[in-house]
Amino acid sequence: MSGLSSFISAASERARQTDLLFFSATALSGFIVLLVAGLIIGFSIRYRKNSNASRAELPPPLLREFETGWTLATVLLFVTIFGWASAQGFGAMTPAGEPLQINVVAKQWMWKSEHPGGEREINELHVPADRAILLSMNSQDVIHSFFVPALRIKQDVVPGHTEALSFIADKPGTYALLCAEYCGTQHSKMTGKVIVMEEEDYADWLSHQEADNSLAAQGERLFTTLGCSGCHGHSANVRAPPLENVYGSPVALADGRIVEADDAYLRDSILQPKRDVVAGFKPIMPSFAGRVSEANLLALLAYLKKKPQQEARDD
Amino acid sequence: MREISPLAGIVAEQFDDRGQQRQAAEFGMWIFLGTEVLFFGAIFLGYTLYRMAYPAAFAEAGRETLVLIGSANTAILLTSSLTAALAVKAAEFGRSRLVVRLIAVTIALGLVFLALKGYEYHHDIKSHFVPGDPLFGLSEHAVIFVSFYWAMTGIHAIHMAIGLGAWVVVAILVRRGRVVPDKTNTVEVVGLYWHFVDTIWIFLYPLLYLVGRS
C-alpha cells in the first residue's frame, strides 16, 4: 500500500460514478451554503440597526409566492438528486457475466477468504481485474463490514445472514480493505488489502497457492459452521474450555479425575458433553450426537490435533 | 412547598378548575397508554416476524405452554376488568365504600392471576421450558418462541404488579377520604390503565397459548 491512493483512487467504473455524484452534490451544496450565508451576511449588513434601508412590509401575496417558489424549488432539486442517485444505485446492482465467486468469512478481527479452487487467504484478497467478482460473506461472531474505499463499496456482514457483494475492479493495484462496523477491541486492526491483478497475473498467483482441502482444514470450517467457535473461540463471550494444545494433554475434570485428552475423550466430549465436564466450567454445552456425521467428527478431531499452529497464525 | 395533594378532592394550584384538572389527568393517562402501545408494539412486531419465519417451531413450542392456566388467567383478568369498570361507575356516583370494595375484589383477582402465573413459571422452569437451559428439549428455533413467551409474560406481569400497586394506593386514599371519588377522576384514570393491561393479555393469550393448538 502506498499513500492515500490506496484509499482514494477509483478502481472501478462504479467508484468513478459515485465520485461524479458526490462532487456534483458537493458543488450544489456549496452553492446553497454560499447562497444562505450570502443572504444572511448581506441582510445583516443592509438591515443592521442604524442603516436607513426601507423596513416597509412587502405585500402578502408576494411573500406567499416567495414561499411557494422556494418550497417547490427545493422539492424539485431533492427529487432530481434522489432520481440520479437511485438510478445509479440500481444500475450498479447487476454486474454482467458469470461472476467469480469468492467466499469471505469475517471474524474478530480478521478477514478470511477462499477462492473457488480452495485457495485461502487471510486479510488479503487477490482478484482479477475486469471480471465480475461476487463475494459471498459470512460472519463467525459479530457484525463486521467489508469496506474497500477505492471501490466505494461497503457491505455489513451480519452473523446468521449470507451477504453478497459484487464489483468489477478495473485498475490493478493494491487497495485498503477495512472493517467499517465496530466489532470490538481490535476493530481498527481488522484491516487488509485487496490486490487487483491482471487476469494472467491472477492465474499465476493462483497456481502458486496450495488449496487446503486437508481433513484438518475441513474440520476448521466445521468448527465454525457447527458453532463450536462461538464458545471455544478465544474471543468468545461464553466461558468454555480453550482447545489450543488440548490434544494429548491431561485434563482435570469437575469430579476430580484427571484424564488424557485422547481421541476417545474428545469424541465423547462432543457427543456426550455432560459426562466429563472440565473442572471450573459449567455443563452448558449441548450434545452434538446426531448433529455431526462420523466423517465430520473425524475432521473435527483432525483440526483439534492441529489447533495450536492454526491459532498462532491467527494472532 | 405546596402541601396540597393533587390526589385530594381539591383542585391543584396549577389548574384553574376541577374540569381542567380532570381533563389533564385523563388526557395524560391516554397519552401514557399510547406510549405503552408502542412499547408492546415493538415486541409484538418481533413475535410476528419470527412466527412468519419459523411457523413450525412456534407451533411446536406453543403446544408446550399450559393452556389451562392461561385460559383460567384470561377469565380472571376479564372478570377483574369488570369489577374495575364497576368501581369506576361507583365512583361516579360517589359511593366511596363500594368503590373500595370493588377495588379490593379487583386486587384479589389480580393477585390470583399473578399466583397462577408464578405457578406456571415454576412448572416451566422444572420442565426446561427456558431459553438457555442446557436441557432445553425442543427443536432448533423453538427457543425463539420461548424467549418471546418469557419476555412478553414477564413484562406483562410487571405491568400487572404496577397496576395492583396503583389500586392499593387509590383504595387507601379513597378510604381515608383523601380522594373524593365523584370530585376527581383518579379511579377512572387507574381503571384506564388496568383495562389496558388486560387488553395486552387478550392479545398475548392467543399468541402464546393457542398457537399450534388449532
Place this chain on the structure above:
Amino acid sequence: MTDTTADSGAVETAETTDEALGRSYLSASGSTLSSWLFTIDHKRIAILYAISTTVFFFIGGAAATLIRLELLTPAGDLVADDTYNKLFTLHGITMIWFFLVPVIPTTLGNFLVPLMLGARDLAFPRLNLFSWYLNIGGGLLALAAIILGGVDTGWTFYTPFSSFYSNSYVSIAALGVFLTGFSSIATGLNFIVTTHTMRCPGLTWFRLPLFIWANYATSLIMLLATPVLAMALLLIVAERWFGLAIFDPTRGGDPLLFQHLFWFYSHPAVYIMILPGMGVVSEIITCFARRRVFGYTAMVFAILAIAVIGFFVWGHHMFVSGQSSYANLVFSFLSFMVAVPSAIKVFNWTATLFRGRITFEAPMLYALGFVGLFTMGGLTGLFLASVPIDLHVHDTYFVVAHFHYIMVGGMVSAFFGGLHFWWPKITGRLYPERWAQAAAIMMFVGFNTTFFPQYILGYLGMPRRYHAYAPEFQMFHVASTLGAVLLAVAYLMPLFYLGWSLFFGRAASANPWEATGLEWTTASPPPQHNFFSTPVVREEPYNYHPEGTPKDA
C-alpha cells in the same frame, strides 16, 4: 400584546408589584438544599436539570478530549484499544441521552413552557420532579457502568456484540438509558398535556410561539419513539441475563431486528435533539431582527412535518446492512423528503432578516451560527440519503462530521443561544455581552475547524470508531484536534462569565431585549407562580416593529 405590556413603564409596575405580591421563585420557598431537591416548581426543576445536564456535558466533553488527543497520532499510543472503545461509548451515551436529548426540553422547556403558555406550572409538577430523579438515576447507573470498568459497545448497542460478545458493563448502562428514557417520556407527556389543557385565555394554537410548537413536536416524538428503544434495550439485558435468543444469530435470532427497533427510535431522536433548537432560534432571530417570523404557519407545519416524516426514514441507517434495495429506495426517498421542511425553515429564518432592524448580541450570533451549521449538516444528510454515496461514506468520519454539524453545530449552538437569551429571565442578571460574543464566535470557528476536516477524512475512507489509523490521515486529525482545543475553551468560557454574572452581573429588567412573548411580561426572575394575574393574549406572536418601537404595543 397582553394585558401586561412590555414597555418600560410596565416593567416598573411589575417590579413594584413583585415586592408587594411575593418574592421570586429563587427565594420564595427558601434556599435550603431540600427546598431544591423536593421542589415541584417547574422553574426550579429546570435549574436542577441545568446543573445535571451541564455535569454530563462536561463528562462527555472530557471523553471527547481524550479521543481527540488519542487521534493526534496514527498509532494507538495514548490509551489502549479497549480504553479508546470505552471512551467513545462513554462520549456517545452521555452526550446523546444525558445531554442532547434532555437539555433544551428539560432546562429551557421546563422553565419556559408554562411561562409562554401563561400557566402557573406544568400539568403534573410531581411527575416533572420524578422525571428529574429518573434522569439522575439513569445517569448514575451509566456512570456506575463506567466506574466499574466501562462499556465498549458504542452508543448504538448493536447485537450480537452487545448481547453476547462484549465483556463490559452493558446491562447496567442499558438500564441507565432505559431509565432516562422514562424521564423523557414523562417530560413529553407533561408538555403535551400542558399545551393542550393549560393555555391562557386568548392563546389559540396559531398564536403559540414556535418554541412551544417545537417542544410539542419533540414531545410527540419522545412519547412515540422512546418506548421502542426501551423495549430493545430491555431485550438486550434479558439476553445477557437470562439467555433469551431474540437477537442471537446462533439460535435463529436476527441482529437486524435490533437495528430496526434501535433506529426507529434513534432517527427520530435526531429530531428530539434538533427541533427544540429550531424553536429557540425562531425566538431569537425574530427578537434581534425586530421582525415577525417569516411564514409562521409554514414554520408550524414544517415542524410537524419533520416530526411525522421523521418516523419513516430510519432505514437510511441500514443501507449497507443487507436490506432489500427496494426498501433502500423508499427510505432514501423519504429521507430526501424530510429535508424539505428543514430547508423551508432555513429559508424562512433567512427571510425574517429581510427588512429587519438587526442587532448582534450573543444570542443572535449563536442563532445565525446555528442556521449556517445546520444548513451544512442538513445538506450532507442528503449525501447520506443517496444510496451510492452512503455505500461509500457510511460508518466513516463523513457521518461523524454530518451528525456533529447537526447536533453540536446546530443543537448546542441553539442551546447556548437560548441560555444567553433567557439568562436574564432565569437568573435576573445580565451577562457580560462582549465575553459572550467572543465565546460565540470562538465556538463557531472552533467547531468548523474540528469537524470540517472530518468530512474529508470520511470521503477518503477513514472509518469511524478506529483507535489507530493509516498515517495518511494524520494531518486531518491534527487539524481536527486543534479545532477541538479552541472549541473546548469556548465551551468553558460561559461557565466562568455566566457564573460571574450570577454574583456580579447587573440586575436585569423584566424585558431586557424588548421581546414579545408572555415570559417577558412577568418579573425577572419570575415570581413563584409565574404571573401576578392570569395573562390574556390578544395578538399574534412576534409582534415586532422594525420601523421603530411603538410605544403602545
